[in-house]
Amino acid sequence: MADAQPLTLRELDSIGVDRLRGVGERKLAALEAFGISSVLDLLTFYPRRWVDRTNEARVSDLEPGKEALVLVSVRSVSKRITRNRKTMVTAVVGDGSGRLTVTFFNQPWREKQLHEGLNISLFGKPDVFRGGLQMTNPIVDLIGDRTGRIVPIYPQSEKVALNTWEIAGFVENALERCTARGIADPVPWPVQQRLGLLDRTDALRLIHLPDTMSDQSRARRRLAFDELFRVQTVLVARKRALERDSLGIRHEVDGELVARLREALPYELTGAQTRVIAEIEADLAKPHPMHRLLQGDVGAGKTLVAVSAMLTAVQGGHQAALMAPTEVLAEQHATGIRRLLDGVTVPDPGNLFGDRPLRIELLTNRITGSDRRDVLAGLADGTVDIAIGTHALIQEGVSFHSLGVVVVDEQHRFGVEQRAALRDKAGGAVPDVLVMTATPIPRTAAMTVYGDLDVSVLDELPPGRTPISTHWANGPLDEAAVWADVRAEVGEGRQAYVVCPLIGESEKLELASAEETYERLSAGELHGLRLALLHGRMPSAEKEAIMDRFRAGALDVLVATTIIEVGVDVPNATVMVILDADRLGIAQLHQLRGRVGRGVHASRCWLVTTPDPDAEGANPRIEALVK
Incomplete structure (x- = not known):
């Protein structure tokens, strides 16, 4: 057999x-x-x-205030109702070295779960109560009586x-x-x-x-490989099916409109921009849709690459759309792209003068009434060449005459569904999709997370961009140097950001809030400077007014929440101060740091933390950014 x-x-x-x-x-x-x-x-x-x-603690080793894991057996269990009608279950547990009292509040089922002789593991922070050690509401796992x-x-x-x-x-x-x-x-x-x-x-x-x-570590590695392999297989299969079954647009990449853009630039493209534009144009010339991830540091020139791709669609008689995660970023893109394309006209053989104006429109939820109706009509009849917006671009009632290229900025804020929703509004053939991100992603991770996308990397900064120096301020003495640096930069005519993780005070978290920090700095370390407060709960009009004043140089320091993580482009701002930086992820810190260093002046980012007595000075995330 x-x-x-x-x-x-x-x-x-x-x-x-x-x-x-x-x-x-x-x-x-x-x-x-x-x-x-x-x-x-x-x-x-x-x-x-x-x-x-071999590494577990014994009861006799426990120290008040320090989390620990102990394996113990249950000696006794009791339950009572407190004066305020709460249930309290108390268990006495122990090992060969001593005993420990464990108290559970509002967990009456613990009385049935725990019984004399049961072996359990406890993870929690012991404290001293009536002269003895006690754990309150620890994590409990039933171990059983088997050894190993x-x-x-x-x-x-x-x-x-x-x-x-x-x-x-x-x-x-x-x-x-x-x-x-x-x-x-x-x-x-x-x-x-x-x-x-x-x-x-x-x-x-x-x-x-x-x-x-x-x-255990080797087993986890293999099983993690299997999970990633399955994800990658599905994503690659989806990409192959899209290439096989979707009707794309074979764009003409050597057109006059893109050439006019390059002629109008006051600077030369970097080598990386030239290479990536060539990669994108090779995709655009193919009969199946492009799905490409454009990764580049803040200031690497991603927007110019995206504009080149969008103009390729426009010069072929199609439309382009750029979708951003926030209204602030969408408005920033609209302002920047209009400035970049100011004076660039579209070749039009049917026009008496040979050219026509390039029509760029913004669509967010703040665009209402007749302005909104005009934009929607222009999208539907094809007279809008480039649409820039937020999720409003994928809402019901929005349709495109012939959408040729879609650019999605800051992919980590969008899912595959949003990308697909915009693609479905194309009005015919499937458009080409370019996804942009400034988040540093290792190529292997990018292949896993964005397996349905090809990857291009802008690994070169344009001339004139100055690197951002990053410093760690850990404690009051270091922080004093931060505010001295802010004052010095403002004295030179520059501007600064101060970023806080919260809007208002929190009783649970001892974190700097934007409101409290604004009041403290206005009356203290930065007294006499022109400060303003910006956070997400403000009305949109008020937020935009504050940003306009900051861009115009009417403010010296902007105290804000992480709302400014993306979408703020003020070349005169040279100092970024991030309070409680150890509470933010490395990608978010990198994005915030990228708000400065956008002009010709040397820029600095200060990562401010409170010393942790248990951390022995080490903080891998902060140290990685400082390096």
């Missing part, structure tokens, strides 16, 4: 967990409560974390009494039953060897039942 083929994931999905040893009606119901009905569900129900018994150096901790529920070793036992039984045939692996053995990957069977065993933490 021929050897049986390895088990496929589809076969594993067809085998019910009720066929496993020890799974009766009660256990089956408990597993199904977790969404586990098949062997595949069970094998892919991964532990949420793993406990290395590495303990897998599975997701658990207050309603399901299924301890971690019971789940591990079912997994072990499932893997034993798979041993004879093995589990099919889509990654060929030579590729596994080249990439240093476990095979799928070993990965599934070691993610649940590792002998060492190194085993």
Whole structure:
């Protein structure tokens, strides 16, 4: 008889967990409560974390105020109702080194979950109460009584009494039953060897039942590879299907309009811009739609590349659209692109004078009444050449006569659905899509996240752009130097931003708020300078008025929330101060830093943090940006 083929994931999905040893009606119901009905569900129900018994704390080692993980057994459990009608469950737990009191508020089900002799893990921050150690509302995991150096901790529920070793036992039984045939692996053995990957069977065993933490890490790496591989396969298949089945526009890329743009530029294109424009034009000349990601640092000249692509559509009799995530950014683009294309006309053989004006329109939710009707009519009849807007471009009632090129700015604010919605309004053939982002994305990550897009990178700044120096101010003495630098720059006629993570004060988070910071700086460190406050809760008209004053130089310092992360272009601003910088992600910090360094003057970014006594001075995100 021929050897049986390895088990496929589809076969594993067809085998019910009720066929496993020890799974009766009660256990089956408990597993199904977790969404586990098949062997595949069970094998892919991964532990949420793993406990290395050699590194766990003992009760006698616990210190007040320091989070710790302990493995203990329950000695006693009691419940009472407090004076304010709250339920309080108290458990006394311990190990060989001592005892600990654990208190749960408003979790009455803990009385039934915990019972004498039960082995559990607790993760929390102990404190001192009536002379003894106590944990309040810690994270609890049911461990069971099985031993092993590495303990897998599975997701658990207050309603399901299924301890971690019971789940591990079912997994072990499932893997034993798979041993004879093995589990099919889509990654060929030579590729596994080249990439240093476990095979799928070993990965599934070691993610649940590792002998060492190194085993667990290797298993996670292989299973993460599988997930990314599946995502990439779907995205590439989608891209190939779009190329195969979608009718695109074969653009004429050597037209007069794009040539006029380049002749009108007061500067030469960088080598990177020339290369990327050539990559885009090669896509535009093909019969199937372009789907390309344009990645470039702030100030690298992405907008000019996008305008070149849009004019390629216009010179062929089509339209172009640029969609931005915020009204501020859309308005900024409209102003900048109109300025860039001022005086550029469209060759028109049917026109008495040989040329016609280039019509650029802005469409956001602030455009209303007759102005909105005029823009919508122009989009529908083709007299609008370039539309710049927000999500308003994909709302009901918006249609294009012949949309040839779509540019989406700041992709991390849009999903595939929004891109598709704009594409669906094209009015015929599928338009070419160019996605722009200033967020630094490693090429391998870009292939994963944007697998349906080809990638172009602008890795060169235009002449005259000065690099931004980044400094870390960690503590009051450093912060004093920050405000001195702001005053010095304003004294030279420059401007500055101060960014705060919150609008108003927070009782839960000790973070600088924009309102409190504005009041403090106005009366203190920056007293006498012209300050203004900007945040997202302000009416749009008020926000725009403040931005207009800042652009015009009527303000020295703009105190704002992260609303200015994108869309603000003031070349005279040379200092960016980011308060509580350690509370923001590295991509957001990079975007904020890019608000300065947009002119010819040297610019600085200050990352201000409060010293953390437990961090020993290290902060990898801040240090990476400073480098």
